Amino acid sequence: MAKIISFISRKGGTGKTTNAINLATMLFNLGHKVALIETDTNYTLSTLRKMELFKTGAKDESIFKIIGSEDQKVIDDIKNLDDTVKLDYVIVDSAGKTTDESIRKLCVESDAVIVPTSLTQNDLLVTYQTVEDLKPAKEHNNQLKIIILPNRIHSLTKSKTVKTALEDLEVSILDTIVPAKNLYANFSTILPEKEYLNATKEIIEMI
Structure with a gap:
């Protein structure tokens, strides 16, 4: 599953989303079977994927699926995926607020929330x-697993500074820092x- x-x-x-x-x-590049579901109805990733397929000539069936959904439908979409394709990971880019009932249900169904x-x-x-x-x-x-991902952190900021700032949250915190870089x-x-490899490996180990 x-x-x-x-x-x-x-x-x-x-x-x-980033x-x-x-x-x-990165998970797909490492050989895992992946699908990504985005619930923001602007469907930014789905649109970008179509543009990239057009520009590169890549075949849609040769890469992982990006599926447009909505917060209230995402659980059903995950279950439908699981019935039709044997996947290693389903990544959900949610749009709703944490107080929404659909987001709470998504948390219960998730192995990890980042x-x-x-x-x-x-x-x-x-x-x-x-x-x-x-x-x-x-x-x-x-x-x-509830995991905090330090994101857009100045490259000179030390890991200890990040941990100290986040320690009151009493949940798992990635040691890997995602710096504020255009890439x-x-x-x-x-x-x-390629610079996202360490974060990916650490997330996999945590779950």
Whole structure:
């Protein structure tokens, strides 16, 4: 059965989409069978994938699927995927707020929920609130891993500084830091970003 990794946050702009696609492309590059579901009805990743297929001439069937869904439909879409294709990982780039019933259900179904955050005061506050919203899901799924992903961190920031800023959250925190670099923001839906390898390996080990 596929491992479900969901990117969730109370607010937009924290890096859910960027990290979801970087994780998916790297997992696929490592030989895993992957599908990515995005629930933002703008379907940014689905549109970008179509553009990349057109420009590169790559065949859609040769790479992992990107599926457009909605928060209230995503559980059914995951189950339908599991019935038709044998996958190793399903990555969910969610759009809804953590207080939405559909997002809470997604947490219960997930093996891991990843919350990206920078170290700005506003993002840290949002991350704390997000984690508090997500913790009750562990009462229904005691195997659920809630993971903080330090994102858009200045390259000179030490790991200890990041850990200290996030330690009050009392959940797992990635040792790997995703720095504030354009190469992560200018992502591909086909080609992996090699610098994302360490983050990917650590996420796999955690779940």
